[in-house]
Amino acid sequence: MSDFDFSQPQRQSKTGLVLIFAATVYNFFRAGWVVILAILAGRNSPKLTSLLILGGILLLLLGLGYSIIYYLRFRFHIDEKNREFVVEKGVLSSDVVVIPFNKIQQVKFKRNILQRILNVSSVVVETAGSQGKEVEIKALSQEAADVLADRLMSLSQKVKRTEEDGIETEEAGESFLGTPEWQHKVSLFTLVKLGLTSNYLRGVALIIAFYFTLRQEFRLEDTLPAGVPKEQLLGTGSLIFILFLLFIGMVITVGETVIKYYDLNLKKFSDSLQVEMGLRNNVKVNIxxxxxxxxxxxxxxxxxxxxxxxxxxxxxxxxxxxxxxxxxxxxxxxxxxxxxxxxxxxxxxxxxxxxxPNQLYLARRISRGMIPAVVGIGLVFFFREYVSLAYAGILLSVYLVLMTVYNYFYYKSxxxxxxxxxxxxxxxxxxxxxxxxxxxxxxxxxxxxxxxxxxxxxxxxxxxxxxxxxxxxxxxxxxxxxxxxxxxxxxxxxxxxxx
Structure with a gap:
């Protein structure tokens, strides 16, 4: 039996006050960072500097006061008699969110880096209403979050079964999940392999486009040392630079994959599949x-x-x-x-x-693929004094062949x-x-x-x-x-x- 009694209105974990204050300070900074940088970059008199410091302290005190009031007025409880989950919040005005049990679709957890440091989790209750995510409780201990989620999902399933069968079922159990039937964890090495084999061609194209943009913007041909053959230096340098950017791009792709899906863990329970993942923003959801x-x-x-x-x-x-x-x-x-x-x-x-699909679908895809070619031909003739027609013709022919082959095999798939x-x-x-x-x-x-x-x-x-x-x-x-x-x-x- 759990020690948590959610039938009585209660507040978040006390560390939630730190989260609310941090979010308030962040919003202040995001709204006024341009002004802050302009002031710091300028030459200010000692008097003005003192006023700015006092103003900053006053804003922090106001933010602290707002955070305390918000924390004290944020309360939630489970009303089993009326079959509702109730959340009360607000600083200058009161806002009461009432979620019927039969509208609850799922309850998931989220944790950012600060929440991990404070050892708390956000509990997000999603419903079948038009708003999607109805309410988020940003600071509960992991144990309290697990018990609240289990209780809400258990009550939700109880009410839905009652509505479907027309028979009042027995009291919902304390635990909705129970013991996992099986689980699977994706290793760090697997995520590295996944990053190395994902979005490869797109990454290469972006890196090459980035390189040629830099080359044009910084006019590399005009900055070569005197006496150095341009063709030789640019050829070798281009290859080395492209390989370097390719390596950096692969590192970034792998890093994004690891950060997003770090510690991906699947647990299959009798009535749900639990998915947990993420390094910077950790998410856990029962599906x-x-x-x-x-x-x-x-x-x-x-x-x-x-x-x-x-x-x-x-x-x-x-x-x-x-x-x-x-x-x-x-x-x-x-x-x-x-x-x-x-x-x-x-x-x-x-x-x-x-x-x-009918062959007309293949013709439609190829005809749409012709549009960039037609635009390219128009640009070539418009700027024919600056473009080699032979070079443009070769590029156009390669594009048409690759586009046609790709669309044919895509159509066959x-x-x-x-x-x-x-x-x-x-x-x-x-x-x-x-x-x-x-x-x-x-x-x-x-x-x-x-x-x-x-x-x-x-x-x-x-x-x-x-x-x-x-x-x-x-x-x-x-x-x-x-x-x-x-x-x-x-x-x-x-x-x-x-x-």
Whole structure:
């Protein structure tokens, strides 16, 4: 039995006062940092300097007073009689947030560096309302945060089961999570491998563009020492500089990956999957299976060889946040992917009937890829006095060949598979994606047919869910009509709750 009694209004941890004061000081500095720098850079008289110091002290005292009042007036409690979680806050005016238990979707934890130093966590209660994140309690001890989250989720599930079954269930237990059935931790070495194999081509392109921008801005050709052959020095220097920038770019990519996903830990409980990660901002969230709408599995050939896959989970959210509530879990092996699928999906994923895009889709992608080429030709002829036509022609030809080959193989990778329970979309040339959507979670299907599609008998399909859409373009109307009838029948006939 827990020592925490959340039925009575109570405040945050006392260290929360430090967090509130630090946030207040930061907001003061962010609002007036330009003025502060201008004053420090100028020549000020001793009298003015004294006034500035006194003004700064006064602002700090005002910030401290505001922080104390905010801390004292921030109170929260669980009202089981009315089935609500209540938060009271405000300094000059009172603000009361009331969250019904049946609206609570999930409770997650966040910790920045200062919260880690103070050994406290933020508790964020997310709801099914239009605001998404309704309330955040910024300073609770980890033990109190765990108990509060367990209690809220347990009460939420109790109320939802009562509403679905029409029968009052027994009192919610003290612990919602219990003992994990399995867990998986992503090592630091795995995150390094993930960083080295992610966004590689994009990083190279950015680094090369950055280099040539520096070369043009600083006019390297005009600053070479006399008597040094320009071609030899620029050729060697360019290669060394590009390799150096490439190395720095890879280090930055690896660093970003490690900071964002550091200590990534998965724990599977009987009724939820707990995900914790992050070095600078540590986040811990318990994901309920019924909130998952679309699951996306992503990898590339290098990562596949290393057994590195990334999951992107689209969660049910309000209409205002449709498609924005995502959780990314990178660097996991295929056996863990299979375990997560087993938990989230009611039945085993199967693929039976396949649909392929019409060749018109390939023509559309290639025609769109021609637009930069046409613009480039126009610029070349406009500035033909300053540009080598032969050099521009070679670049244009290489671009057209690469663009056509890429779009052809991307087109060949596209397919939509349908079974009794699933829609699965396959796509991607280098970055391979598989998107899974259980049919009973569908809310509607949109069929769009522009005028230039009508004579060719093709349409664009969009499958709508509460966590985002799944699109499949340019398919034959007579081929998808049976699919649409089947999907609409499943939507109308299913009794399973989609969230």
């Amino acid at each position: 309920k299976a019924n909130r998952i709408q679309v699951m996306e599995v992503v990898t590339n050939p290098l990562q596949k060889k290393l057994d590195l896959y990334k999951l992107k989970l689209s969660l049910a959210s309000s209409e205002n946040e449709l498609g924005k509530s995502h959780i990314r879990i990178p660097g996991i092996p295929p056996d863990i992917v299979a375990e997560i699928k087993k938990y989230f999906f009611k039945t085993q994923v199967t693929e039976k009937l396949y649909f392929l 596209l397919r939509l598979s349908v079974s009794d329970d699933f829609l699965v979309k396959h796509s991607g040339l280098w970055i391979k994606k598989e998107q899974y959507l259980e049919i009973y979670r569908l809310q509607s299907v949109s069929v769009r047919q522009p005028l230039w599609y009508k004579n060719r008998g093709v349409v664009n399909l969009t499958f709508h869910s509460a966590g985002g859409d799944l699109n499949f373009y340019v398919v034959k109307t007579e081929e998808v009509r049976p699919l649409l009838n089947f999907v609409l029948y499943k939507i109308e006939s299913t009794t399973d709750p989609w969230m």
